Amino acid sequence: MSTAALRPIAAAVMSCAIAALTWSSVQAAETDFLGRFRGTWSGSGQVQREGNSQPRQVTCSVTGNPSENRISAQGNCRAALIFSRPIGVDLAYDARSSTYRGTYTGARIGPARLSGTRNGDTVNLRIEWPRPVNGDMQASMVIRNDGRGTLRITVADNLTPGGPVQQTSEIVLARQ
Template structure:
């Protein structure tokens, strides 16, 4: 064996590691999923702001800007002449743990922390509100992107302390 052989083995090993990191089918699938959020989206839905209130019809527009291991979507929702609120989601994907973590903005009580995982076309997230909403600081959000130009965001919470969990918001957006 020549003295160049250890260097050749090291170069081949490094090449194998780089290929495994960049060409991993699971990582490629996640990159493809994140790209689904690129562009401008608009649509409508219903939002229930408080447990005792009736759901309000809203129209929303959002611009999605994915980056490596990240989804960022910012926009506005409006309810006729009643209110207009900036909304946004900023999620970072950790390929080691398969977990999404980030922030949701749009609640009048301030930004909420998000943590969850993807299953198929949906990212299932736990919301941690900065202050109690409907008696507690937790809710659930599902962001579903079918890859066919439809984006659905739902939030489920209990409307009374200790009460049953039910859907409190649903937005359905289409890519423009």
């Protein structure tokens, strides 16, 4: 076979090798990021459930269990001695679409679907509630893990139908 005939084959092999290396490095970066969530976390913050209510101070503890392309974080939040609620996030990373998808548990209306992308230390997620919350079925969640032991979770939603989107909860956790 001539050298000219081998060039297209060599180009195809190189393209496949580059694609495989790129995919592997992206997957490795996500695996490293997900590893930041390993262990026990605790902290506090505020949660506002409805537009006419005052934010409640909560304390939370969560245990994160990452694997190669997913994270499961389960725990509970407590407001004074009034109530305690189990909370959790299960997210899987899809390298082909560069998206995270999963569920959030802890809302009084049941599990919500999550989907979004990561940019640096931050995962920006869209929440799809199973039933209307504050007049609609969507909100946003931002999960930021700085890699130095601080995990910040914020949720933004409109508190009145058609009202402005505002922060409805913020919880800051520290690795224990």
